[in-house]
Amino acid sequence: MSAITTTTRTTAAATVSPRGPCRRTVTASASPRGDAEASSSSSTSPSSPPVHLRRRHALVALVAAAVAPSGPEQRASALPLAPLGEVKRVGGDKRTDLTAEKVRDQLERDLRDGQYFVTGNLTREIFADDCRFTDPTNDVVGLSRYLTALGLLFDPATSSVDLYDIKVTSPNTVEADWQLQGYLRFPWKPRVDPYSGHTVYSLDPETKLVRSQFQTWNISGAKAIAESFTPTTGPGT
Numbered sequence: 001m002s003a004i005t006t007t008t009r010t011t012a013a014a015t016v017s018p019r020g021p022c023r024r025t026v027t028a029s030a031s032p033r034g035d036a037e038a039s040s041s042s043s044t045s046p047s048s049p050p051v052h053l054r055r056r057h058a059l060v061a062l063v064a065a066a067v068a069p070s071g072p073e074q075r076a077s078a079l080p081l082a083p084l085g086e087v088k089r090v091g092g093d094k095r096t097d098l099t100a101e102k103v104r105d106q107l108e109r110d111l112r113d114g115q116y117f118v119t120g121n122l123t124r125e126i127f128a129d130d131c132r133f134t135d136p137t138n139d140v141v142g143l144s145r146y147l148t149a150l151g152l153l154f155d156p157a158t159s160s161v162d163l164y165d166i167k168v169t170s171p172n173t174v175e176a177d178w179q180l181q182g183y184l185r186f187p188w189k190p191r192v193d194p195y196s197g198h199t200v201y202s203l204d205p206e207t208k209l210v211r212s213q214f215q216t217w218n219i220s221g222a223k224a225i226a227e228s229f230t231p232t233t234g235p236g237t
Contacts, residue, residue: 082150087142091124096207098126103208104174105167107201111163118159118182120150129210135197135214136221156236157182159192172208174201188231195219 026142100108109137114121124143132139133146140146159182181194193216202212217224 011039020105027215067147084140084142084145086144087130088131088144089185090144090147091127093125094128094207094209095123095125096209098208100168100174100203100208103201103203104168106177107174107210108163108166111161111166111176111178115159115161116150117161117178118150119156120147120155122147126210127206128207128211131210131212133213136217136219139225153184154192155183156184172203172205174203175199176201183232183235184228186228188229188236190228190230191232191235192227195224 014235017078022059027063092109103126106126110116110122114123127143129143130141131146132141134140138149140149159180159183161180164179166174169175175201175210176198177197179196182190182191183190184190197215201210201214203209204211
């Protein structure tokens, strides 16, 4: 977000259609600010917003996705939320020496042991840094941005992933079936009821790095967003 320009823009797009590729972009623009205010802001604004502001931006995006009109004719575009930051390199040297079967084995460990859908504990070296992560409510480009998003959403202490199956289905494709449940980090402690999902990992034909992670769920994106705004008393109560 630039503090020098006179107009601040926050762009958000979300995939909210149930189990389908239809997506849409929602754009919100703040009112123009005067030169003096912009100049002052440029000297005081931090390069990265604090966590509570990043979560607030994430909530704004969810609200925008929930109230925006939808239709089968609308298509999704990536959701470049400002608080997720720029795409940057993460992890060590990329593992470009693996077969699809070895990638499958590592993904199985990351899902079963690392619980990475709710913890972010995945093997960064098997994902391309510009990997695209798509599900019925979000479309994020960039491994670093995806990890930031996971850190803002799930409470790993009260959330879990149960891996049912994961297999190589083509020379460049790995597919997994799983169930997820838990709680989000928001102050009103929204609960994510158990839902089943299917993930397709598309591998680069040359490097075998994961280039795309595409999820479908047995619930709609609208239901998932509604759960995000439903308060509870928290786990164990």
